[in-house]
Amino acid sequence: MRIPGLGILKGMRQTGRNFWAPKVTNQYPESRPTMPDRWRGRLDLIYDPFGEHKCEVCFQCAQVCPVEAIDMSGFDSQGNRVRYGMQEIYDERKDPNAYRRAGLPAEPMRNAGRWEDEIDGSWLRVVIDGFGGRAEALVAIFSAVQERYGYLPERALRLISDTMTIHWAQVFGAAGLGGFRLLPAEGHLVTVCTCAACSFAGGESLLAALTDELGIRVGETTDDGAWSLETSDQVAAGAIAPAVRIDTMVYGPLTAEQARHLLAERRKRQARAAARAGRVS
Amino acid sequence: MTAEPTIRDPLEIERAEEARLRVAAGLAPLPRSGGEFAGFESVGLPDRPPQTDREQEVYTLDEGEMLVNMGPQHPSTHGVMRLVLKVRGEIVVDIDPVLGYLHRGIEKLCENATYTTVMTYVDPMDYLSAMHNEHAPAIAFEKLYGVKAPRRAEYIRALVVELNRVFSHGLMMGFLALDMGGLTPILYGFINRDEVVDLLSAISGQRMLFNFFRVGGVNFDANDEFFSRLGTWRAGVLKTIEMNERILTDNEIFRGRTIGMGVLSGKEAISLGVSGPNLRASGVPFDVRKAHPYSIYPELEFEVITQSGGDVYARYMQRVAELKQSIHLIDQIVDKMPHGPVQAQVPGIIRPKPGRAYAAVESPRGLYSVYAISDGGPNPYRFRMRDPSFISLQAIPKLMPGRLIADTMAVMASFDPVMGGVDK
């Protein structure tokens, strides 16, 4: 036999007691919860002890994000602006996408046809096959592409990613590593290493010689646009100090004389290539 | 409702009929009548002719009936679902659940994802039991790939899954009360949930969408921080649950509204495909953990709990009993936890041999199963998920006719559907 009202009184006793009980709300800005060590819910970039961002724009986080929510941009080791993200949000894929979601027949992508136009797809596939499609050969394939186009077109990278079954972010990250250009540019890029080992081994005089030879200072481009000069402390390991990188190739150890000779060689080769191009055209 | 006049000019009837047809064919906008009650009838009718028998049945109104759209934006539809209620005054005549407002095509997305990334897609399905959502694909993929998770990994899996069940059932008590107008139990439920979720974030790094299970193991081992938090939580877990019990279980108003309400017999429940606590509340002892044991459940001691009532109160009591059973299971698992690795040697992108695998787990809402087909590629060829709340939802139109609008909410909350899972 239940006495009516007793259950209600039991509940009211509970709430009444809780009226005086200590509260469990976390007063957020004043008292911050201690997150577990494994907590990976933070949405900011981590700083190192020197106050620099620890992020190296390697795109690995963007790669593993399953819903492709990460859209990031930054500067690679050469100071080029690099970006990884879903382009279709902003441009060409949007409209057909919307059509398809609505169940309507979609127009082909506006830019889809340009993939093969912009780059020579069949040539690239031959190159890839030549390296056996191995992931280790990625840098060599990049070199070949850059040799041909002067930079790494995004379409080529996409094609490499597709053909070699390497994730796009990895391909793109590798392309950002050293010496590769992601934007069309004229001429060659000469990078002199300024790491400690190279400086001790004569990097300063090497830089002076190159400045003298090219007639430009660091960070500048010659008037005809053929040569640019810059410095970096990440060109090569100290074993080949002092080192110079011309485009993607790293040379070293070099003396000032050898550097002048190297430049002269490249100029000759360039002239020959220009002459051949002239004949063909 | 004012009755329409029965004797009318035939020409007027014809005109009205024509106008209705034009509306049905989409040629004319819905008429905007004035404030008279008859005007209500036209609003809410679908703007196209009914297609199926059932639709005809629901959307044809008799004298004095009207349609009420409950949702997609409504305080108590547990997410975005629309219930079209056909009511006669306050009495529900028929219900048509309209789904799809949260449909994300997760099955299709998973068919385009690798086996590892599937785990992240299934998390937000039934967001109150994310661990169970990951458990079923993990088992299925392990079957496909022919790898077994280490024993410690299986124990950790069972542990987190039972923790997840605890907070899910605890929240159900709160939601049920909230849908009946009780404000407090939901907050006590959330106290418990917050503690469990902190615990789970100590082991997985995330609070809600854990992404913790891997093919062949789990992402992290349970560390000291986790176990120390688990001990603290275990000491106080029954407190919040008992608070809710004191407020609800003996409350006369609560009992008056739930006992005898929405009675689902065992036979009906089986026919409707209702599973899990809802089925057991109808007296059918079917628990996947016992019926088709997976993981380490054969090694644990527990009984299948059933209730005899089959009504809302029985479903509530079933949740409470299972919650305590889960805590009991957690104790056993922690006692028996072996040492060893937590992840088998499995590459990041796996390509299982062509084959098929079916795996089912007991989620807080019932039988949650995965049917995966591999074609040898890195993505599942077909990835099918059976979400229990999707199927249980069919019981609501069966139970409601003749009841009041207010009971719709109570009955629906007693089935504890989660729209993320229903809409996939």
Next chain:
Amino acid sequence: MRLLLDRFPELAPSLWTDDDTVEVSVEGDGNVAVLWRLRDDPELNFWFLADAAAVDFGVGERFEVVYHLYSDRHPAWLRVRARVDRSDPHLPTITGLWEGAMFHEREMYDMMGIVFDGNRDLRRIYMSPDYRSFPQRKDFLLPDDAADSSAAGVNPLERPETWDLSGGSEGLSRGAVARAEGKA
């Protein structure tokens, strides 16, 4: 399993077992009869319909509707695969056996376009009523979502030449068919 073979000798050729699954195949319209006998046979007694799902094996191939059943008497899941013609996908409904198959069948209709004859409520469940495609068929492509996914490049479905849905679906279907053959 022996019992199953006794009762259904005609299904013997399609029998396939796994460590926890027994699988049989039936031709399209045989599903109701087989499932009915499976459910009501006192010794088999597969009383619980655990799942009903459709699988698309690509253009030019077939659909399959897969039922998973459970029985107290047997330790394994029973999987019944019913073949459906892809060009004319019709199958008798099993809502007469299990009412709960209603939502399953509505979902299959919505996602795959399989028509269940006799179903009283066969309409779209997730997509809007005026929607025209069947999203989970393999020839329904999602280039926008898939091209950047971590599996991009390995999936032939996402090549740009197959993006045009209206005409050029051969490119993709070849791949899908090839893979379906490898599996079936």
Next chain:
Amino acid sequence: MDLLLGIGRFLLATMLLLLLTVPTAFVVIQMELKVIAQMQLRYGPNRIGPWGMFQSTIHGFKFLAKEDHMPDQADRATFTLAPWMVYMAAAMSMLVMPFAPGAIAADFNIGIVYFFAVIGLSVVGLLIAGWASYNKYSLLGGLRSAAQMVSYEIPLTLSVVGVVVLGGTLNFRELIGWQQAHGWMLLWQPVGLGIFYIASLAEINRTPFDMVEADSELVAGPFTEYSGMRFGFFFFAEYVALFIMSGIMAALFFGGWLAPWPFPAQLDGFGGTLYGLFWFFLKSYLFVFLAVWLRATLPRVRVDQLMGMAWKVLLPLAMLNLLVTAGVVVWLNL
């Protein structure tokens, strides 16, 4: 001259009372926010002002700042009239509220009759709000309010009739005087008190009888389509009504402004008014607290249970109570 003075006094009193309703609503709302929060193991509002004291005030001003929206097909006149009516019903019933000796705005002979007549007006406001909104939820809520309030009015009034029979007066001041002489009505009419409390909760749509705006079923009942200050009026009226019901209960059953001990149960002069005010408000807010406590604990009852309780339990009980009271009064010749 007397007439003019009377009119002036009346105007002043009504003005004061109208002005009083707003801070009353603020205090009651603040109490509800804070007390429920405490019972739910939360802190409640604690950012605006010291200890979050001005949260409800900000709520009130927020209503002023919001867009005033009216549905296209709403009936404009009645839609506008409804909040006004509900608010006036609550505010007008304050007129007979016996705050303290000398602090009754209108000391009618038939104060109790007036009170029940006026507070019942709010049902009309809710009904037309539900009808005018052109919304099914509103309509259902409006009809629910009509059914609920009309049926609870009867046990409510019957339970008070017992008090009136015992006290022999319809005037609040005299009733309190009677209670000073004979002890609080609580002791004489415990059954009447129970019926009155339950029925008054239903009359002002408080949990567990908040069927009218049952937010998990009817969104917000008749208020669904209201926004801005119109909704604010409904909102305020609801809480003012809660205060009024608590005050009336204090006056009828708990001795009104009387202190709980007889030594100086009431004082004379201006100090006496303050003394009375103190006790009256203390008692009223205790009952407000009780109502809030109930709201924090109980789920809502269902419509049919609600009506069943009114007609099957409360009404016979109230009749019986009246019968016994009247019999005792006649028998003892009180």
